[in-house]
Amino acid sequence: MYTAESTVRAAQPVGNHSYEEFKELTREFHGCAAPGLLIGGYMVEKARARLPEGTLFEVFVETAKCLPDAVQLLTLCTYGNGRIRLAETGRFALALYDKYTGQGWRVFIDPLKLRQWPEIETWLLKKKSKQEQDSDRLLEEIGLAGEELFGIQSVGISERFLEKSSSGPIAPCPGCGEPYTAVDGPICRGCLGQTPY
Amino acid sequence: MYTAESTVRAAQPVGNHSYEEFKELTREFHGCAAPGLLIGGYMVEKARARLPEGTLFEVFVETAKCLPDAVQLLTLCTYGNGRIRLAETGRFALALYDKYTGQGWRVFIDPLKLRQWPEIETWLLKKKSKQEQDSDRLLEEIGLAGEELFGIQSVGISERFLEKSSSGPIAPCPGCGEPYTAVDGPICRGCLGQTPY
Numbered sequence: 001m002y003t004a005e006s007t008v009r010a011a012q013p014v015g016n017h018s019y020e021e022f023k024e025l026t027r028e029f030h031g032c033a034a035p036g037l038l039i040g041g042y043m044v045e046k047a048r049a050r051l052p053e054g055t056l057f058e059v060f061v062e063t064a065k066c067l068p069d070a071v072q073l074l075t076l077c078t079y080g081n082g083r084i085r086l087a088e089t090g091r092f093a094l095a096l097y098d099k100y101t102g103q104g105w106r107v108f109i110d111p112l113k114l115r116q117w118p119e120i121e122t123w124l125l126k127k128k129s130k131q132e133q134d135s136d137r138l139l140e141e142i143g144l145a146g147e148e149l150f151g152i153q154s155v156g157i158s159e160r161f162l163e164k165s166s167s168g169p170i171a172p173c174p175g176c177g178e179p180y181t182a183v184d185g186p187i188c189r190g191c192l193g194q195t196p197y
Numbered sequence: 198m199y200t201a202e203s204t205v206r207a208a209q210p211v212g213n214h215s216y217e218e219f220k221e222l223t224r225e226f227h228g229c230a231a232p233g234l235l236i237g238g239y240m241v242e243k244a245r246a247r248l249p250e251g252t253l254f255e256v257f258v259e260t261a262k263c264l265p266d267a268v269q270l271l272t273l274c275t276y277g278n279g280r281i282r283l284a285e286t287g288r289f290a291l292a293l294y295d296k297y298t299g300q301g302w303r304v305f306i307d308p309l310k311l312r313q314w315p316e317i318e319t320w321l322l323k324k325k326s327k328q329e330q331d332s333d334r335l336l337e338e339i340g341l342a343g344e345e346l347f348g349i350q351s352v353g354i355s356e357r358f359l360e361k362s363s364s365g366p367i368a369p370c371p372g373c374g375e376p377y378t379a380v381d382g383p384i385c386r387g388c389l390g391q392t393p394y
Contacts, residue, residue: 031273040277060393065364069277072269076228079276080237080266089387090378091370095394106394111374124376125367155394167262170322173288177308179321181287190286196257197292197303197352 012146014041015048015074019143022073030069035123035135036092038142039149040070043107046147047096048075050105057096057104060157062089085161092124095155102157110151117141117149209343211238212245212271216340219270227266232320232332233289235339236346237267240304243344244293245272247302254293254301257354259286282358289321292352299354307348314338314346 011019022041023033030037051057059077061067064086068079071094077083083099097104114121119138122128171182175191185192208216219238220230227234248254256274258264258281265281268291274280280296294301311318316335319325368379372388382389 029269029273030275030278034278037277062387062392064276065279066277069275072226072276076226078227078266079261079269079281080234080263081227081231082261084276085393087391087393089392090364090381090385091373091375091387093375093387108375111369111376114376157393161393167287172308176288178288178290178305179308179311184287188287190259190288190290194284195259195286196282196284196354196358 009144011140011143012042014038015045017041023139025073026069029073030066033139034066035120035138035142036066037069037073038139039092039120040067040094041074042142042145042147043067043094043150044070044074044096046150046152047094047105047107050152051096051098056099058083058085058099060085060087060095060097060161062087062091062093064088067092067094082164095157097155097157100162102159102162104155104157106153106155107150108153109149113145113149113151117145120145120149206341208337208340209239211235212242214238220336222270223266226270227263230336231263232317232335232339233263234266234270235336236289236317237264237291238271239339239342239344240264240291240347241267241271241293243347243349244291244302244304247349248293248295253296255280255282255296257282257284257292257294257358259284259288259290261285262289264289264291279361292354294352294354297359299356299359301352301354303350303352304347305350306346310342310346310348314342317342317346 014022026033026037059071061084068084071084072078093106093108095104095106119134119141123133123138167181168183170179173180173188173191175187180188211219223230223234256268261283268281269275290303290305292301292303316331316338320330320335364378365380367376370377370385370388372384377385
């Protein structure tokens with residue numbers, strides 16, 4: 001809770017990093033110490049602490065905003081190695097789970113605890129415009145709250161999400177000549193016009 | 198081309214990194230020096246070199262396999278800051294473009310050049326099982342080929358992809374109580390059962 005007492009309490013560490021060190025990591029990777037990314041760091045560590053030591057885990061994030069970068073900074077799960085996946089529910093939550101059994105822990109914003117941190121609540125619920133928010137106080141509250149902001153629940157990942165799919169054969173596209181995933185059809189999706197260009 | 202001459206040719210640098218340094222970065226971030234990630238590093242640098250100095254750019258990757266991690270290691274574009282997006286065409290290609298004008302460069306595997314690097318071709322077209330491939334030679338060919346493996350073309354990103362969408366208001370979900378993106382409907386998508394748990 002943010003009280004007079006909080007001012008003598010120190011920012012919580014993010015796993016093995018001090019809060020300041022973690023902020024610096026976020027600036028180097030993400031471009032800035034975004035509030036969602038700092039909160040995400042504590043979420044990752046809260047979930048990881050519950051997994052048995054040495055568990056090979058993977059991650060579901062429930063939003064693509066900021067959270068994936070907390071995972072990528074603190075674990076070996078990355079977008080490009082397929083160990084982070086997005087299950088978009090619109091909630092600010094993530095789950096770390098055993099790659100083989102699917103058993104793991106989901107960490108989420110606890111609405112009751114959120115009320116105890118007014119600047120975090122203002123930011124998350126967009127109660128004020130960004131310009132009107134007190135960003136120094138927001139970052140201070142995030143560090144003081146640490147993992148206390150969250151609830152945690154045991155989850156099991158459905159079996160169909162545990163199977164790894166292969167991309168299948170790769171062949172030259174008769175349209176553009178580039179190698180493509182042949183399961184997509186006789187020509188690549190690029191030649192079908194499915195590009196942003 | 199891989200010839201006797203190649204053996205005295207050195208691996209190409211990946212931007213400001215030596216090939217060995219870049220391999221080390223990939224191990225720390227991605228868990229291993231995956232061939233697609235090493236190739237991706239050269240792709241990023243080939244596209245970036247064509248953008249005017251100081252351009253604020255964003256990225257489309259045409260596959261989620263490996264390529265996003267090359268982008269994340271070499272630029273400030275990350276999954277969590279929204280500056281990498283996926284336009285899945287099944288091709289191993291990416292485009293770096295000016296965030297405001299959409300003008301940029303797409304780098305792709307040139308099928309004619311691919312034929313000159315037999316181990317890369319074997320890997321990309323899955324001509325042999327992973328066990329049968331010569332992974333040392335594959336990594337050597339990737340370093341020797343460097344940016345020569347690719348074609349490059351000018352692209353313009355369609356205007357509808359340049360507009361940033363806001364997630365809109367955030368409100369407590371009447372089902373679970375967690376804050377969620379209220380545009381999704383009266384309850385969150387988690388409460389609608391759209392989760393992997």
